[in-house]
Amino acid sequence: MPESVETIVIGGGQAGLAISHHLAQRRREHIIFERGRVAERWRSERWDSLYFQFPNWMMRLPGHAYAGDDPDGFSRRDDVVRFIADYGARIAAPVRCGVNVTGVRQTEDGRLLVQAGTTSIAARNVVVATGPYQVPTVPQCAAQLPAGICQVTASRYTRPSELPTGGVLVVGSGASGCQIVEDLLLEGRSVYYALRGHRRQPRRYRGRDSGWWNEETGATNRTTDMIPPGFRGPLVTGYKGGKTVDLYELAQRGARLLGSLKDIRENQILLATDLNANLEVGDETFRQWLSTIDAYIAAKGIDAPPGGEYDEILSARRARLAEIDSLDLRDAKISTVIWALGYGYDFSWIDCDVLDARGAPRQQRGVTSVPGLYFLGLHRMHKIRSGFLWGVGEDAEFLADHIEGRRRSPASGIRADVQ
Structure with a gap:
């Protein structure tokens, strides 16, 4: 692991890969940390017979769209996994699988320190792209x-x-x-x-x-x-x-x-x-x-x-x-x-003052009050489409632009040489 990197993306699903595409277009240095495999939630947290809720022509990510012979059909779970994994390979996303991030905190000099097991990596920017469906909702009466x-x-x-x-x-x-x-x-x-x-x-x-x-x-x-x-x-x-x-x-x-x-x-x-x-x-x-x-x-x-x-x-x-x-x-x-009551968030591992009383991120289109700390792919983060595979690209582009703007503005309070 490097001692520091300009941007760390946490999560190797559709959101993490989407912003990787846009950062690469801007030639911005970044690494994606994924706890399991690319599209892990699609692989291990979806049932065998699941069908994508939307027709195949709506399977799209920045620079990558469904190209099969059944655009009006509906893909199975494994087809969605393949689509996302193929996208990651096509854009040569710098994914490091098997890296479980356990903490993020801000240092005195304004950098963000990402903890992954016993390893710490400093970053100018951190994009939390761990998905909208994290912790299943179970009522208290289930006990x-x-x-x-x-x-x-x-x-x-x-x-x-x-x-x-x-x-x-x-x-x-x-x-x-x-x-x-x-x-x-x-x-x-x-x-x-x-x-x-x-x-x-x-x-x-x-x-x-x-x-x-x-x-x-x-x-x-x-x-x-x-x-x-x-x-x-x-x-x-x-x-x-x-x-x-x-x-x-x-x-x-x-x-x-x-x-x-x-x-x-x-x-x-x-x-x-x-x-x-x-x-x-x-x-x-x-x-x-x-x-x-x-x-x-x-x-x-x-x-x-x-x-x-x-x-x-x-x-x-x-x-x-x-x-x-x-x-x-x-x-x-x-x-x-x-x-099957939906999902909540679990960002308890983020040691920054960016969560509300319910544990949900306080953000505006993914931008938080902590310079350089972003969220992406949340449910209705900015628009109704924000949390969907086919809708995350717009917010990813916005955040990539924001990160690019920070690079050009060292007056933001973070050392310009942290890359």
Whole structure:
């Protein structure tokens, strides 16, 4: 290891590689430290049957885009890993795998000291690009589950055959929870699915994927100050070639849909009786999205096929599903609970005053109050697209420009000879 380097990038996933591309274009010296392998989270924290949520043409990083023969298809997990790894090789990213960073602190002379095991490396800049999905969210009440119940987070779920025999309770109505339920149903498992609020979109509408429409209308280009409180990402999946998610269909196929989780008391799962209300909200957000796209097409005069393909489903009177306020794990023969409630951050290893009371970085488009310390690839860091593979490049370019600007401005308080 060198004693010092101009920039250290922590994390060898899509964010770390994206900023490496832009730093290399500016001929800025840098090293990427990766605790495992390139795209490690995609390799070891995604289940076997996972599909990319967006069509293949949306697999893009700076200077690198999908070039296969199925642009409208949906890639499996291993295809995404290959795409990212190929990108790292193509740009000759200076990745050092197997380097686990355990600390970052600022020295008296303004440099940043990166600790990796027993080794310390000084840097003028440090970019923390460890990803938006770090620590799975598990509710406190999970500790009340009986010892015999297997608990797995979405990041540790691999396949149905790895779970104990018996029923499975999946908690969480995001894309991960929904696709895991699909996976379990295909294997004939008895599935209970506890849902909270969600926002539905069609997979395709009027001749285009919903991802195309979201980009075209500028929806994914909205900055954080434009996002309303409680805004949720859309419930979409690349499963089965990218079908439209319909939770009622899961019920018809055998999944027992439940309201949102309230608490756990020994063998009793306590539930809110909000299942039908949640489903109705999901349908209403679906209608609103269709109306928004219809209005946009009309206003812009876009040549698109006529709409109406979902009118019959949305106008049909949906039968209300039975609701219960508790579920007995023994009666339901449930042996496993899968937590798919999203993720939080773990930056406790950063010994700089850049985290708020919740442990989230205080930053403006990745720039912190500590000169030279940056974050990249966080969930909604600057725009809705910031945390996605296909959206991280814009923020990476911005930070590379910022780093270049610091090099030209030694008056920033950091020694200009630290490179």
